[in-house]
Amino acid sequence: MTRVEINAHDSTGDTVDLPPSDQYTDFVREHPSLLAIGNTPLVQLDLPIDIGDARVSAKYEHLNPGGSIKDRPVLRMLVEAILAGDLTPDQTILDATSGNAGIAYAMIGAVLGYKVELVMPENASEERKKRLRAHGAEIVFTDPMLGYDESLHEVKRRYEADPDKYFWCDQYSNQNNPLAHYETTAEEILSQAADLTHFVAGVGTGGTISGVGKRLKEHNPNIKVIGINPPVWPGVEGLKHLGEGHIVPETYHEEHVDRMIDIDVDASYEMSREMSDKGLFAGQSSGSYVWAAYHVAGEARSGHVVTIFNDIGERYFSTGMWDTGR
């Protein structure tokens, strides 16, 4: 059972006391729309690819209310900051984001009544920018040719210029990010796929793979955790390249990852289109995850490979990724 699922009623319907330490659960329950975050389905995929007796399943994180997996860590980081007194009502929530975390900040910030300011590369998709503005967030753009790393530098510059104004959430170092996945995403996967043998995910902040990987390996050290590494250019929206000279986020804990697979961006695109042909509609990085998950399943020929649909396909209309000419 995940923390936000904890029911304040016992089987007779009487209210029972929550543990006094469980302020987080109490706080979330005071804002009912936040209870829609998490508890997503795990769905077996049946793409026409030869993987022997292996199976591949995807956790439908695109069904979160913000349309992506980032609702989970952002909720956790903001609520813990409020409870710790690090985020006060007069402050503005500040962070660098490729877009999905930004939408979660903007949406959850609006629920909780906070101003939100986000730094991102200018080539983030139009749909993301529109959604951010719909929730009233302010956007600061950085040069897309300089990648996410420039957004990370710019957010630091802004914070240092006026530290009292901002709560810099810093999803790239905030350990409540992987914790959210350790306590919710991983727990849900274990209850939905007790037989899983492999977990495949990429690294944006590394929160997903580190938090889920840690919990899965505690449960069964034989479960293989496999990361994916996109090239620097053209990259995959939402994912970082990890290589010499590139920033490694503090939220990425490589000790929970068994190996990395280099991703072929064209093959990932092709995979996203094959998925949409079969009625599966998730974004670009999900195509990379599924490509890698099938690659791993094809090697293993047996077992159960679990991966993630990170965000909704609609978020990429303006990028042209769905323009197949049909």
Ligand SMILES: Cc1ncc(COP(=O)(O)O)c(C=O)c1O
């Ligand atoms: C589309 C997309 N895919 C994958 C990821 C990677 O998730 P994580 O930050 O947990 O590594 C992100 C996160 O930013 C994302 O926006």
